[in-house]
Amino acid sequence: MEKQKLFSISCGIAGAMVACSCAQQPEAEWKQSPNVIYILADDLGIGDISPYGQNLIKTPNLQRMSDEGMRFTQCYSGTSVSAPSRASLMTGQHTGHTYIRGNMRMDPEGQVAMPAGTYTIAELFHEAGYATGCFGKWGLGYPGSESDPTKVGFDEFLGYNCQTLAHDYYPDHLWDGTKRVEFPENYNQAEGTYSADLIHNRALQYIRSHAGEKFFAYLSYTLPHAELVLPKDSVYQSYCNLIPAKDDEAWAEQNPNRRGAYGAAERPLAAFASMVTRLDKYVGEIMELLAELGIDDNTIVVFTSDNGPHREGGANPDYFKSYGPYRGVKRDLYEGGIRMPMIIRCPNHIEGGVTNDHIMAFWDMMPTFAELTGTTRDIQTDGISFLPTLLGKGKQKEHEYLYWEFHEKGGRQALRYGNWKGVRLFVGCPEKTTFELYDLSKDIHEDNDVSEQYPEMVKKIETLMQGARTESELFDFSRM
Template sequence: MGIDSAKIKLLPWGAFKLSHGIYDTISMMRQSSYFVIFLLLIIGLSSCKNKGQQTTSTKTDNAQENTAKPNIIYILADDLGYGDLSAYGQQKFTTPNIDKLASQGMLFTEHYSGSTVCAPSRSALLTGMHTGHTFVRGNKEIQPEGQYPIPDNTYTLAEALKKAGYATGVFGKWGLGYPGSEGDPLNQGFDTFFGYNCQRLGHNYYPRHLWANNDSLVLEENSGKQKGIYAPQLIHEKTLDFIEFNKDNPFFLYVASIIPHAELVAPEEIMQKYRGKFPPEKAYKGVDDGPEYRNGPYESQKETHAAFVSMIHILDNQVGEIMAKLEKLGIADNTIVMFTSDNGPHTEGGADPDYFNSNGPLKGTKRDLYEGGIRVPLIVKWPGYVKPNTRTDHVSAFWDVFPTFASIADMEVPSSLDGVSFLPTLLGEEKEQKKHEYLYWEFHEKGGRQAIRKGNWKAVKYNVFASTEDQMELYDLDTDIGEENNIAKEYPEIIEEMKLLFKEARTPSDVFTFDQGTYLSVE
């Protein structure tokens, strides 16, 4: 790789203080006769802890629950389409490790992202609120690096889990607050952060620098046009280190991968596996020099098809390596793993979702509020709780993840959340599963867009800023998953109901005002 990643140690400050505190205490006690008593007390507590970990209780018909809180790993791919996994019907390539995850757990067929672009989707995930209520409702850049921050008073999933005793780490792309801001991951409940703070710089896979907690880590191996360090690999190594470091304590690991979002590029040893296998190739001419090179614009790629599959190969391998690490450490049975994507497939940097059928049977891509822009894969593995090789059509969304993890970790959540825990679905208790009255999305680009799903009805509004009364489209997803037949004129009573819901669903925002020309998206 060109860098000794072992030298980059990300020890949470709390752990550093604790270790030094214990050292000081022992040093003091060695000077007194109480030292022996102290050691006996520690041994006794350790024995009690070990006995407690052996205690089990029945959770489902064939499940046993370890008294320790389960570790939580949430893997978020970047712009991976509903049809980009072979478990969801991909035919041109395979994703064996992710497919294995699906065979060992539950596959959701009707799960939705928080938004159709990155920042608001992540905001919905971490706050448990949809884009009518969550603070960050669109992509808004802050120069020279980062995005508009979520406020300090935002109560995030990471803060809730940290309060419940979890070590918390995020690895990959952040996008919810520039370095040092109140939205910085270290100010929003995460003990450890490694990766890209800024979505724009996350376009480039051989970056000039990454962030290690509060430190900007300059990658000299990528200076000029050099390609010494492929960032997704270095970030993955730090991800595995986090698991190793926290193997004896409950942890929440948020893996915010930057694959396969734009700039289609992979190391040559991976490209060799797929070169020439996806004809006809599609070339892309990008920015390969000058002041904007590796500052957001994508570089050129002569073989975009091979590069895309190479990147999916890397993502799939990394999922496999995470699972292997859990097995090696003996903590796989007490770890829940979720895998999903932040929105639909993109068309940037030479990407060719039509060639790969990346949105499967769905209409639209990233930046659309049709199903192809917001319906995403979700796979959940939780040994002993989630029955292997199962599927569900339960309708869920990113804002449900917060209350779901809260149920699993037995912690309280704010009453303001829009989310509904889907833990009953995971446990096979469908009769106990609460359902949404409706799901809501808004998008602040391309003239403004809104969408609502209520039951099988899907209402979509484009060019919202132009605001005409007859612009609403209506689809019945039960019979028209591809949203090909707009039946708005046939159901005027449903249209009137949807109009009321569109008004009810959102609260005003002074920053994301949902009007024309408020801000420029960079993502």
């Protein structure tokens, strides 16, 4: 069985040592160790924003970010649902090794927690002398647990500890650090304090207050996850005018159970589009603030999403082609469920207007940030630093393969090996297990299963799948 990689990086952009071969020097000098703002959208598909082909939903600020930064076309999430994807990001491990491999609710509030001592990217930045803040949805523990945000490296937190409660945009409470903050104005009315705006404004305040020091801000926004609820402002009204009401009605007739456990949205297509544009507005305000503070060329801004687009609460990814040219949505391990938008911007350090096809995944963030900050800690990770690609200097190492697993729908696994992609379905039901093989170089939509034509490649990928993972007591395919 393959062992997790163990690497030690003793220098980087921020490091004082310059003798080792891993050092990556930018074209311009950093004013100080670069700040990092990591923006994670919730259930946003790769096709939902204009840099990846969206024409109906307006995202001018993300388009600007792409024009001024590097747009990646082959970035993958941790998996196809929230908690395990975020665990992969935080720990630098894929879902064959992370402790959290699925969404598992803990009553009365929260999810299963990471074990005490789990090392996170927040702790990496904290050890490097950064101020660290988390704003939005956490979903990797429960209040007071060992993986509460304030116990895994974040100095400051405002948001939802429980990802299930994050589906409510007018919540009765949020968590400010370890303090529960009540919103009585939201108790018995549909509109009061809109949490997404509140959390975003707190994030802006955090950036402003830490402009004079190095900081890491993890902005885990809940937009555009269901429930499709937001203030009915001018943007919402403009989409109500742009999108015919009959399109909403037709979708409702075709999909009577489309809302699931979520409340009804009067105009779900307009609401979803408005939520994406609202998210885009947040990105624009962040870039404006960085320029105002004079730190935009010393701040790396990352934008991505946790998994593919959803069909919940009245959302219709088919209408917007939210999955882009790919097959699948949230909970699928086809490309549409796990191939994410990824845009990274830092003027004068990251080349602007560049489209890059480097194959990367969320678990690459840990080693990339380790190299960036110059850590000397040995870190267990499945990732590979893509700092050489980001800065355009040095030789970029490549993955032998990328691996995912998913613990719903009977259990699923996927592995990408070069341009070959293997997908196993009903892993936990041996009598129903199937294996599909796709050649992504010829079949990006994964329409043509060629497993019968290439039995040796099937065998190769199945062997890699077996070696890529360790067993988990919490997430056991055999118990599905």
